[in-house]
Amino acid sequence: MKAISSLRLTRRLLCLLGSSVLACSAFAQTWPTKPIKVILPFAAGGGGDTVMRPISQKLAEALGQQVVLENIPGAGGALGMRAAIRVPTDGHTFVMISNTHAIIETLQPNLGYVTLKDFVPVTYMASLPLVLVVNPNLPVKTTQELLAYDKQHPGKLNYASSGSGTIYHLVTEQFKYMTGSQMTHVPYKSSAVARTDVISGQVDLMIDGLATMKPFIESGRVRALGVGAATRHPHLPNVPPVADAVPGFNEDAWVGMMAPAGTPQVAVDRFSAEIGKLLANPEVRKLYADQGMGVQGSTPAAFGLTVKNDIDKWAYIIKTAKVKAD
Structure with a gap:
């Protein structure tokens, strides 16, 4: 009797597994079934737009559904993330993140979410x-010369x-820590507004994205005065690396895509694959390269490791440099 019961249980489990596989297969074949929303937790005109908008139409064509981009800036990118975890996890909402999100994981302890727990x-x-x-x-x-000026006029530069x-706040704080400078932070609501005040002279300086600046x-x-990478950039061949004056300084920004936890894996894998195909397209690569950006797709697992490593890195820097949220 026990053998028969075990056999029946095994058959039942196999049937359930088979049903699950069939359901997943059916979902994969029909997904997406409606427009896909991509939340950009940045102000319009920023790095998120620069990366996503040029490929959104091609991505829509590949998926057979409209791809809608929605800017939800604020709280260092946290508002967009909070909006993303409030939507149904049916595979039709994704969110772009940057290394700013890796930073605020430590700098803002009451985010209302945990990046690698509430997102995939x-x-x-x-x-x-x-x-x-x-x-x-x-x-x-x-x-x-900037460092010499700061030393001669302590506390004057902002x-x-x-x-x-x-990311623009933290890399500058890292620059301050590595050089012992005493510049004052002036936070803005977006890079565009901050850039305007640097141009007008209301603020002295800024570390910003090369593509937009x-x-x-x-x-x-x-x-x-200098590029963030350890070597010169082909778009600014006459501008040396900051590292020439500050050995060891080597920073850039990055962006990637995540989805609310619970999103079907087949949707994650398909969306990742289609973005990867577009980023491998020579025409798309040239479009990004013309703006000074490097592009590369990755597997979900590889990107997850990037996010984890960056969270750990900035947690260490924030603690070491004693950076506080303004």
Whole structure:
């Protein structure tokens, strides 16, 4: 009797497993069944738009459904993440994240979510080089001269960022820590507003994305002192790395895609694969390269490791440099 009962239990489990496989297969074949929303937790015109908008139409064509982009900025990117966890986990909502989200995981302890618990990774998308710029009226032309000026005028310099806890805030705080400078942080609601005040001279300097700052560098409205990477960037061949004056400084920004926890894995895998195909397209790669960005897709697991490593890295820097949210 026990053998018969065990056999019946095994058969029942196999039937349930078979039903699950069939259900997953059916979901994979029909997904997506409605427009897909991608939440961009950044202000319009920022790095998220720069990366996502050029491929949204091609992505929609590949998936057979409209891809709707919705900007929900605020709280260093946390508002968009909170909005994403309130939607049904039916595979039709995704959210773009950046290393700002890895930073605020430590800097803002009451986010209302835990990144790697309440979200699942989808794919890495792009790296966005950074550049240190000053208002042209500031009498410095190199990073070394900036540091000398700061030493001669302690507490006089101020720097802009797109908000407390953003990547632009933390890389500048790291710069301060590594150089012992005494610049004052002036947080803004977006990079665009911060950039405007650097250009007008309301604020002295800023570390910003190269892609968005490049036109203002070329027009002479700001002066570039150094790029964030360890080597020169082909779009600014005459601008040395910040690392020439600050050994060990090597930072850029990145963006990738996540989905609310509970999103069907087949939707995650398909969305990741289709983005990866687009990022491998020579035409798309050239479009990004023309803006100074590097692009690469990844598996969900590989991107999850990137996010974890960055959370750990910035937690250490925040603790070591004693960075506080403004």
